[in-house]
Amino acid sequence: MTAFIILAILAIVGALGVVVARQPVHSALFLVANILSLAILYLLLSAEFLAVAQVIVYAGAIMVLFLFVVTLLTAGKEEGEPKEQLEGQRWIAGVLAVGVGIALAVLAIHHPGRAIASGLPHNFGNLHGMGLLLWGPDFLYVGAIALMLVTAAIGVLVLNRPVRRQAPRPQRRNEA
Amino acid sequence: MIGNVLLVVKILVLIAILMTGFAYTMLVERRFLGFFQLRLGPNRVGPGGLLQPLADGLKMALKEDLMPNGADPMVYRIAPVLSLFAALSVDAVIPFGAPIHLFGQTINLDIANPSIGLLIAFAFSSLGIYGLVLGGWASQNKYSLLGGIRASAQMISYELAMGLSVLGVLMMAGTANLEHIVYAQQARGWFIIPQVIPFVIYFITAIAETNRTPFDLPEAESELVAGYHTEYSGIRFAMYIIAEYINMLTVSGLAVTLFLGGWLGPSFLPPILWFVIKVALLVFVFIWIRATYPRFRYDKLMSFGWKVLLPISFLYFLGTAAFVSGLL
Numbered sequence: 024m025t026a027f028i029i030l031a032i033l034a035i036v037g038a039l040g041v042v043v044a045r046q047p048v049h050s051a052l053f054l055v056a057n058i059l060s061l062a063i064l065y066l067l068l069s070a071e072f073l074a075v076a077q078v079i080v081y082a083g084a085i086m087v088l089f090l091f092v093v094t095l096l097t098a099g100k101e102e103g104e105p106k107e108q109l110e111g112q113r114w115i116a117g118v119l120a121v122g123v124g125i126a127l128a129v130l131a132i133h134h135p136g137r138a139i140a141s142g143l144p145h146n147f148g149n150l151h152g153m154g155l156l157l158w159g160p161d162f163l164y165v166g167a168i169a170l171m172l173v174t175a176a177i178g179v180l181v182l183n184r185p186v187r188r189q190a191p192r193p194q195r196r197n198e199a
Numbered sequence: 200m201i202g203n204v205l206l207v208v209k210i211l212v213l214i215a216i217l218m219t220g221f222a223y224t225m226l227v228e229r230r231f232l233g234f235f236q237l238r239l240g241p242n243r244v245g246p247g248g249l250l251q252p253l254a255d256g257l258k259m260a261l262k263e264d265l266m267p268n269g270a271d272p273m274v275y276r277i278a279p280v281l282s283l284f285a286a287l288s289v290d291a292v293i294p295f296g297a298p299i300h301l302f303g304q305t306i307n308l309d310i311a312n313p314s315i316g317l318l319i320a321f322a323f324s325s326l327g328i329y330g331l332v333l334g335g336w337a338s339q340n341k342y343s344l345l346g347g348i349r350a351s352a353q354m355i356s357y358e359l360a361m362g363l364s365v366l367g368v369l370m371m372a373g374t375a376n377l378e379h380i381v382y383a384q385q386a387r388g389w390f391i392i393p394q395v396i397p398f399v400i401y402f403i404t405a406i407a408e409t410n411r412t413p414f415d416l417p418e419a420e421s422e423l424v425a426g427y428h429t430e431y432s433g434i435r436f437a438m439y440i441i442a443e444y445i446n447m448l449t450v451s452g453l454a455v456t457l458f459l460g461g462w463l464g465p466s467f468l469p470p471i472l473w474f475v476i477k478v479a480l481l482v483f484v485f486i487w488i489r490a491t492y493p494r495f496r497y498d499k500l501m502s503f504g505w506k507v508l509l510p511i512s513f514l515y516f517l518g519t520a521a522f523v524s525g526l527l
Contacts, residue, residue, distance in 0.1 A: 071313065078322040078326070083325025083326060088351075090336075091332070091351045095348060150314065
């Protein structure tokens, strides 16, 4: 109980710090503190694989990329938002995002995780138990998330495709 | 009760071993670099220079701890501590030898033996980047910043290939527990034999993860003064250096555990000595490579990581998966 209270306070302070801090790098650091305290909370819930995945993926990779961008951005001056290249993509993206959210919710209601029906297996939370659940009865979720991630990757490629410009005609120079 | 006392004793002993290991790895590296470059190296303090690390430590501890005017004080002070913490904590899960029996107690030669030990080692080592990035940013100096940014890009890129190269061992052993991985090698032979390509990739990425030549772009002295630790001095500078060397020992220890049979070896030497000998050999290769190869160019480093190491380790990982699952 004491451990939970201490970790909860740390997590809340971290979350508040993200919003309150003036300096983007400080915000990122508060977020890291939040992520790490959440990881230890997972550990207390005997979800050890989730805890380690939280540290490796969020604290170790995503937040480092975040810091990479933030340190680069705060070093130079800010620029205005670039002009949108795809007309109306924000609206379509919003509608589609809501649709996907509804689809996921329906999926969760109709096919709840197998562990809810059958009770927790004895090895729940460690690598073995987690893998058996995810790649066995609950594979639907892995598939859904894989689809979303692939969409995100394709989206990045589309948004960052090189701008096609009318190249100015090279003028022939008279070398007389 | 006795378990807790034992734990504290083990932690203190491990830190003492790592610190001594760091000090003498550094001395050995300087001596060997001297021989590689046809000069003597530090040999004045004590017999054969053996007391040089003590003198260096004293000098570092007594030096003034400087901080630039524009620096972010909190982050600047905390960054090297993060680096050192991440470096030290990884070693907690590495088994240094077979369990020994002492005074009626069975003592495991590691601090903790979790079932996902390998993942925990990776989790802690992935936190080590923060020290470099934050130190570079907090110094408010463009060379430091560039060093920190390079460090984050390089370590994230090479971490992927490193993780993939280890997955083969994970699948062959069928467990992520480091002690069980060693026992699996007792039964089936060292994993370096079926996994020699992943071992080479692991070693290359390990050099990059520890920021050593030829991958020491974050502290390239010819372009960035000293990179992320340009502004640091005294004990905080020492923390960065300690972290680098302990990381070197750690990745060697992990390589030995995963690929080279851990503490296993013929019985005329005790298991822990076999472990030390193997780690020492790998550390020597680290030094040898440093003395041999020049530094990579930055874009070459990135394309090497993403276009060569990552695809090869991924293909080998797929092949191992097919083999282990019985498809091949």
